[in-house]
Amino acid sequence: MKIIVNAKPHEVSASDLQSALRELGFACSSVATALNGTFIxxxxxxxxxxAEGDQLEVLAPMQGG
Incomplete structure (x- = not known):
């Protein structure tokens, strides 16, 4: 199915968010996720x-100093 990840279209075979994150290379547990504007x-x-057309935002913590 096609979903939007960080404003870019992606095709995923996963049906749940956790599997999709693994499929997209975001297996790291330290990311924050929002689906259609709702924090998960x-x-x-x-x-x-x-679902087809869902919008997923994945944010990783940034380090700096």
Whole structure:
């Protein structure tokens, strides 16, 4: 199915958020996720089902000084 990830279209075969993150290379647990503008906690990702056209934002922490 086609979803939008960080404003870019992607094709994924996964049906849930956790699997999609692995498929897209975001397996690191330290990322924050929002699906269609709603924050999704790490523990809920396996339960959240994706649909065609969903918009996913994945944010990784930045280090600096």
């Amino acid at each position: 906690a790490r523990g809920q990702r396996a339960e959240v089902q994706l």
